[in-house]
Amino acid sequence: MRLSRYYLPLLKETPADAQIASHRLMLRAGMIRQEGAGIYAWLPLGFRVLKKIEQIVREEQNRAGAVEMLMPTIQSAELWRESGRYDAYGKEMLRIRDRADREMLFGPTNEEMITEIFRAGIRSYKDLPKLLYHIQWKFRDEIRPRFGVMRGREFLMKDTYSFDIDEASARQSYNKMFVAYLRTFARLGLKSIPMRADTGPIGGDLSHEFIVLAETGESAVFCDRRLVDLETPAKDIDFDGDLQPVIDQFxxxxxxxxxxxxxxxxxxxxxxxxRVSARGIEVGHIFFFGDKYSTPMKAVVAGPDGGEIPVQMGSYGVGVSRLMGAIIEAYHDDDGCKWPVPVAPYHVGLVNLRAGDEACDAACEKIYAALEAKGVEVLYDDTGARPGEKFARMDLIGLPYQIVIGPRGLEKGEAEVKSRVDGVRETAPVGEVSARVANAVLEALQYA
RNA sequence: CGGGGCGUAGCGCAGCCUGGUAGCGCAUCUGGUUUGGGACCAGAGGGUCGCAAGUUCGAAUCUUGCCGCCCCGACCA
Incomplete structure (x- = not known):
């Protein structure tokens, strides 16, 4: 992408409203724009990151055997009356009416709807287990939205729902999601720690929050340091095998x-x-809730003896948009973002220090084309801005690699490569720079 | 929802107390000089002062109501 054609409204000054680094940087780097309290538009740069996070979440869900679908954002009140939550949910639920004065709502979650969908299509215990998910916008009318996308009212969430015949089987579904979450967050460059969560009136030990350690986290957390050092389950782990040893370990x-x-x-x-006492950001929450919805909503299957059995359900959420804030909290410095390669909006920032200069233009075009041909995503700064401004904004948006082409270096046949993560700068022959950077990028993407 | 604060040019702010021509920095546009870490000179454009009502000869400024946003607390991906 050529910067001259892009929409990248950067802010030189720190926005007064933004309190934490991720919010500040997302605004300054032109990734989001606030449209209301806790409501954000995703500008091109931010949207790319959001989509990459979403895709990694999706890949790990699929790997774990969950099946993707998409449910609407708008739901009918009717459905929520069945579960009894229409009245119970309170003011956090945004309630609206259509032209026929029917009561509708903007979904804060989808247990009711998925239960309705499930019961319409499943009759027998032989059709179980089922693991369904979608990635969809949610709206929760939070009392106090804050910290940008970390606690928005409208947010993108991945929510999976499991349906099993009994609790033992449900535990296997639960464990699949547990492992999938460990892998998902690791691929995003985050160290997540599963923590026992309050299961409310249902009880049991089947609820965990996945917490990413960060100074600006909303909750205080306490854990054993040995947890932090545990290895993430490998990608070839057998999700249908016994996952309990992994769960026990964590x-x-x-x-x-x-x-x-x-x-x-x-x-x-x-x-x-x-002993680790820190602060953390909750990025995922998994929950087994038995027949809380299946019984009142009559989501039952025929058991081996022909009798009706309410299915055992669980739900598993990941805050996709929140993750973007969490990643920035983990990867930034005073100058801006420092994106891990897998979620970077572009892999490489190509800086033409003298746009309009024939030699610089030609060298940049060649590198640009060579990188794109290898599948490396490039944001090419072909604008007429001054060098200082170009450097500053590349650091701000935080692409993993910067390739700098200027008249001074070209005279010696050299390009400069800067790694944003560690700040290391190297020179390389102009003819080799694209291959060298492409290798580094492609290697970093291998992890998946 | 309780407590605190803010709303003036795209962004950041001053002006308000003590009513009388709406200002500063950055950004933008034009011309020129520049060009390896957010340049310089000269000129220009851009404002329903959140909205409404009231007081007044006169309101950004005073009064009332409403709207929006932010911060601190209880809830949540």
Whole structure:
């Protein structure tokens, strides 16, 4: 993409409303624009990152055996009356009416709808288990939206729903999502820590929040350092095999958010040097809730003996748009974002220091074409801006690699390559620079 | 929802207390000089002062109501 054709409204000054780094940088780097309290438009640069996060989430869901679909954002009140949540949900639910004065709502989640869809198509225990998901915009009329996309009212969420014949089978579904989440967050460059979450009135131990450690996190968290060092399950893990050992590994050490924290237990069970007290961002939440919806909504299947059995359900959410904020919180410095390659809006920023100069233009065009041919995504700064401004904005938007072409270097046949993550700058022969950078990018994408 | 604050040019702000020509920096446009870390000179354009009502000869400024946004707390991906 040529910057001259792009829409990239950068802000030189720090927006007064933005309190945390990710919000500030998303506004400054022209990735989002606020359209209302907790409501954001996704500008081209931010949209690309959002789509990449979404795609990684999708790939890991598919790998775990979940099946993608898409449910609408608008739902009817009728459905929610069946589960009893229409009245219970309160003011967080945005309620609207259509022209016939029918009560509708903008979905804050989809348990009711997926249950309705499930019961319409499944009759027998032989058709179980089922694992369905979608990635769709949600609206929750939060009392206090804040921190940009970290707590928006409208947000993009991946929500999966599991349907099983009994609790043992449901646990396997739960474990699949548990492993899928560990892999998803790792691929996004994040260290996530599963923490036992409050299961509410249902009880049991089948609810975990996935927390990313970050100074600006909304909740205080406590965990055992050994958890942080555990290895992410490999991509060839057998999702239909016994996942329990992996889950046990990740749940055997102390980890709790402040509402579940037991200070005495923490000190008793965790050596002092392994105690981590930090702040975290909740990026995922998995939950088993049994027949909470299937019984009132009559989502039943015929069992082996012909009797009706309410299905055992679970739901599994990932805050896709929130993840973007979490990634920036983890990867930035004073100058801007430092995108990990897999989610970077473009892999390479090609900086033409003297647009209009024949030699510079020609060298840039050649590199641009060579990189694109290899599948490397390039944002080519072909504008007439001054060098200082070009450097500053490349650092701000934080593409992993910058290739700098200027008259000074060209005289010696050299290009400069800067790695945004570590700030290391190297020179390379102009003829080799595209191959060298392409290799680095493609290697970083291998992880998947 | 309770507490605090803000709304003036695209962005960041001053002016308001003490009513009287709407201002500054950045950005934008034109011309010129520049060009390896957010340039310089000269000129120009751009404003329903959040909305409405009231007080007044006169309101960005005072009063009332409404709307929007931000921050702190209880809830959430």
């Amino acid at each position: 749940t055997s050490h102390y980890a709790a958010t402040d509402e579940m924290h037991d200070a005495a237990g923490f000190e008793e069970n965790v050596d002092e040097q392994n």
